[in-house]
Amino acid sequence: MQTLPRRLGVAVIVAVIVVLASIKLDAFRDYQIAEIAVEVTAVAGLTLLTGLSGQISLGNGAFMAIGGYTAALLLMHLNWPFVAVLVLAAAVAAASGGVVGAAAARLRGPYLAGATLMLGVALPSLAYAYPGLLGGDQGLNVAFTTPGFLGATFPLTRWQAWVSAAVALITLVLLANLYYSRIGRNWRAVRDDEVAAALDGVNVAAARILAFVVSAACAGLAGALLAIVTGLVAPGAFTITLSIALLTAAAIGGLGSLPGALWGSLVIVLVPTYVTDVATSNGLSSSVGSNIPVAAYGVVLILVMLVFPQGIQGGLRRILALFTGPDPKTQKPVRPRTDKEGIS
Amino acid sequence: MTRPIRLRWQAAAIMTVAALTVAACSSSSSSGSTPASGSSTGALTASAPGITSTQILIGSHQPLTGPAAPGYDEIAPASAAYFSYVNAHGGVYGRKIVYKYINDGYDPTTTASVVRQLVLQDNVYALFDGLGTPTHLAAVQFLNSEKVPDVFVASGCECWNEPTTYPETFGWQIDYVREGKILGQYVKQHFAGKKVGFFYQDDEFGLDGVKGLDDEIPASMIASKQSYVDTNVNIAPQVAALRASGAQVIVSFSIPAFTALLKLNTLKLGFSPTLVVSNVGSDPITLSGLLESFAKQGGATVNGNALTNGMITDEYLPALSTSDSWYVLLKKVHDQYDPKAPLDGNVFYGMAVAYTFVQAMLKAGRNPTRASLLSAIEAGLPQGPMVSQFAYAAGNHAGATGAYIGIINNGVVTQQGPVLVTDTSASGAITTYTGTEQQAPASGIPSP
Numbered sequence: 109m110q111t112l113p114r115r116l117g118v119a120v121i122v123a124v125i126v127v128l129a130s131i132k133l134d135a136f137r138d139y140q141i142a143e144i145a146v147e148v149t150a151v152a153g154l155t156l157l158t159g160l161s162g163q164i165s166l167g168n169g170a171f172m173a174i175g176g177y178t179a180a181l182l183l184m185h186l187n188w189p190f191v192a193v194l195v196l197a198a199a200v201a202a203a204s205g206g207v208v209g210a211a212a213a214r215l216r217g218p219y220l221a222g223a224t225l226m227l228g229v230a231l232p233s234l235a236y237a238y239p240g241l242l243g244g245d246q247g248l249n250v251a252f253t254t255p256g257f258l259g260a261t262f263p264l265t266r267w268q269a270w271v272s273a274a275v276a277l278i279t280l281v282l283l284a285n286l287y288y289s290r291i292g293r294n295w296r297a298v299r300d301d302e303v304a305a306a307l308d309g310v311n312v313a314a315a316r317i318l319a320f321v322v323s324a325a326c327a328g329l330a331g332a333l334l335a336i337v338t339g340l341v342a343p344g345a346f347t348i349t350l351s352i353a354l355l356t357a358a359a360i361g362g363l364g365s366l367p368g369a370l371w372g373s374l375v376i377v378l379v380p381t382y383v384t385d386v387a388t389s390n391g392l393s394s395s396v397g398s399n400i401p402v403a404a405y406g407v408v409l410i411l412v413m414l415v416f417p418q419g420i421q422g423g424l425r426r427i428l429a430l431f432t433g434p435d436p437k438t439q440k441p442v443r444p445r446t447d448k449e450g451i452s
Numbered sequence: 453m454t455r456p457i458r459l460r461w462q463a464a465a466i467m468t469v470a471a472l473t474v475a476a477c478s479s480s481s482s483s484g485s486t487p488a489s490g491s492s493t494g495a496l497t498a499s500a501p502g503i504t505s506t507q508i509l510i511g512s513h514q515p516l517t518g519p520a521a522p523g524y525d526e527i528a529p530a531s532a533a534y535f536s537y538v539n540a541h542g543g544v545y546g547r548k549i550v551y552k553y554i555n556d557g558y559d560p561t562t563t564a565s566v567v568r569q570l571v572l573q574d575n576v577y578a579l580f581d582g583l584g585t586p587t588h589l590a591a592v593q594f595l596n597s598e599k600v601p602d603v604f605v606a607s608g609c610e611c612w613n614e615p616t617t618y619p620e621t622f623g624w625q626i627d628y629v630r631e632g633k634i635l636g637q638y639v640k641q642h643f644a645g646k647k648v649g650f651f652y653q654d655d656e657f658g659l660d661g662v663k664g665l666d667d668e669i670p671a672s673m674i675a676s677k678q679s680y681v682d683t684n685v686n687i688a689p690q691v692a693a694l695r696a697s698g699a700q701v702i703v704s705f706s707i708p709a710f711t712a713l714l715k716l717n718t719l720k721l722g723f724s725p726t727l728v729v730s731n732v733g734s735d736p737i738t739l740s741g742l743l744e745s746f747a748k749q750g751g752a753t754v755n756g757n758a759l760t761n762g763m764i765t766d767e768y769l770p771a772l773s774t775s776d777s778w779y780v781l782l783k784k785v786h787d788q789y790d791p792k793a794p795l796d797g798n799v800f801y802g803m804a805v806a807y808t809f810v811q812a813m814l815k816a817g818r819n820p821t822r823a824s825l826l827s828a829i830e831a832g833l834p835q836g837p838m839v840s841q842f843a844y845a846a847g848n849h850a851g852a853t854g855a856y857i858g859i860i861n862n863g864v865v866t867q868q869g870p871v872l873v874t875d876t877s878a879s880g881a882i883t884t885y886t887g888t889e890q891q892a893p894a895s896g897i898p899s900p
Binding site for chain 1: 516517525552554555558559560561564565568569572573586589590593594597653654655656681682683
């Protein structure tokens with residue numbers, strides 16, 4: 109299908125745009141680009157897990173914590189090169205994803221949601237149990253600097269934006285290949301009908317576990333990126349709110365859609381900042397203004413679900429179909445089925 | 453089969469361009485600044501980032517929502533009220549102070565983000581009164597690497613007094629180690645032979661306090677040490693452990709919400725130890741409100757003021773009494789600029805720290821730079837509303853050095869004994885403060 113060169117082409121174009129934008133924009137926008145890239149990396153893995161393999165996870169924030177703490181400890185104690193740190197953070201998170209996936213493969217619907225929710229709540233609390241190693245509530249500071257060849261005056265936030273965007277794009281290209289490969293087809297087959305998939309020779313349990321491994325690896329990468337972008341890993345960064353925000357971003361963007369992961373991340377990162385700015389510049393009292401971002405978040409979620417039940421990407425596809433004629437893809441629901449055992 | 457895929461990716465690329473263009477258009481361009489010498493007369497210049505000929509822009513991160521919001525969310529509006537008062541009375545050398553504080557929900561990751569927004573996007577001159585120990589620790593490295601003055605952190609962590617590592621950072625309130633020592637000495641003297649339990653927040657705040665307490669209270673008196681994390685409101689196990697240890701006195705280094713929870717949990721167990729609560733968690737008006745609202749959520753009715761009666765605490769600002777000149781000034785500003793907030797210790801705190809900032813800015817010169825603010829503070833500041841002197845010096849970025857013991861009675865803190873001063877070392881003596889309290893200036897504005 110010659111899709112790999114095309115995907116690489118798109119990735120390179122986006123990379124060039126990010127580089128140009130990061131030079132043009134001010135340092136805080138660079139920081140936001142980095143934040144968005146972190147979010148995209150985590151949401152892309154989750155959207156495949158939930159949208160493609162039909163398994164819900166309310167605990168991907170915990171995998172981010174694993175990646176973040178792994179990266180922080182490696183950078184602090186062993187001073188590893190950054191790329192190696194990222195790879196190992198993803199590997200450690202993937203391994204824990206395998207363990208969780210093995211348990212998850214036996215669970216369905218609300219039981220799976222409950223088990224992953226527990227993971228998301230409990231795991232970051234380990235930091236309190238081992239304050240000596242993990243820094244307790246305070247967390248660990250992560251030192252991350254620009255490499256020497258860029259010169260002393262190169263802004264750190266721009267470098268963070270580049271690194272994060274590069275990781276996010278590489279992740280997206282790899283996930284896109286998985287999406288259209290045999291593995292992706294197996295996931296969809298398992299999602300739509302386990303019995304039929306098994307009859308066709310798909311190893312259902314292996315497919316489900318692999319989906320967890322992939323999404324945990326992405327979350328681990330995102331956690332490592334978050335550590336270097338904010339310069340801190342602390343349990344307060346990986347609360348259950350984060351796990352739910354990831355799922356919200358996946359749902360807003362369109363479950364199972366990789367471009368949707370980008371739309372969802374843009375909404376999650378930019379809407380609260382934008383709304384806060386509007387609220388403060390309109391002179392709302394701080395008790396009202398500080399609660400408005402939370403309300404706006406809810407309103408956006410409700411609106412998207414009402415107007416575009418298949419997320420922003422599903423909505424865009426529908427709008428595009430108006431111009432290019434009916435697209436066979438839109439006839440089929442993109443979201444996982446919701447009968448019997450689908451996610452609720 | 454390939455067409456929709458291509459369309460999707462093209463759409464993705466186009467939308468990315470669109471999104472980034474929107475971001476580019478909405479971003480504010482940062483204005484360059486030219487350094488200028490601070491002459492005593494002459495024109496007002498844009499002498500530093502965030503300073504123009506008409507205004508001084510400062511920023512802060514504050515917990516306006518989340519576990520630390522009750523009580524602490526009054527602090528920044530109170531500071532803003534004092535700045536409004538100063539602005540209405542000529543400002544600082546004619547410049548108006550613009551105070552932009554952003555909610556971080558007491559979450560360190562959000563703090564990291566909002567502080568970058570303030571510094572990189574809004575280009576603030578200084579970060580003022582950033583609130584919270586775990587939160588501000590997420591910002592302190594960044595602020596120092598960007599060389600942004602990080603003045604009067606709203607936390608008593610000893611970690612702000614590290615001039616070699618963090619030359620830009622200054623504490624303001626008394627640090628928790630000194631507080632722990634002063635409270636510990638009182639406990640040792642007044643509860644000899646009784647069993648003492650500790651209840652503290654599991655971070656630098658609580659641990660610094662415990663360090664000070666341990667310097668004074670003999671280990672033989674200590675029955676149990678229990679900690680909590682601010683994200684978990686179920687502290688029943690800790691309170692049960694304190695009760696089981698037979699503690700008759702509980703010393704608590706807690707934020708207001710957790711002081712209230714501690715009190716309610718002891719009531720539930722029919723356990724009535726004497727509570728000794730460090731300053732940040734003991735404002736009686738805040739506590740009374742919290743006790744009543746928490747009890748209401750649990751379906752009970754309590755009288756908040758009755759429950760705080762007899763609580764022992766320490767204070768580094770004067771008592772809220774009409775005979776105090778600072779209270780009179782505070783009330784005047786409060787009634788005009790912040791009348792909706794209750795007139796409590798948090799509001800007093802917010803105005804007092806704003807007063808100290810105005811004092812420092814006046815000393816920093818007519819056309820201040822970031823460096824001139826630091827040297828102005830390092831040269832020492834008058835104590836202003838504080839009951840003791842500041843420790844500020846070239847090698848010392850700690851704030852207030854002393855406090856007095858107070859007992860809460862009917863919602864008011866009554867001073868017990870003299871103002872005590874000490875240092876942060878284990879062997880440093882606790883002595884009676886020999887200086888005198890300053891009177892509030894008639895104009896309400898410090899003199900340079």
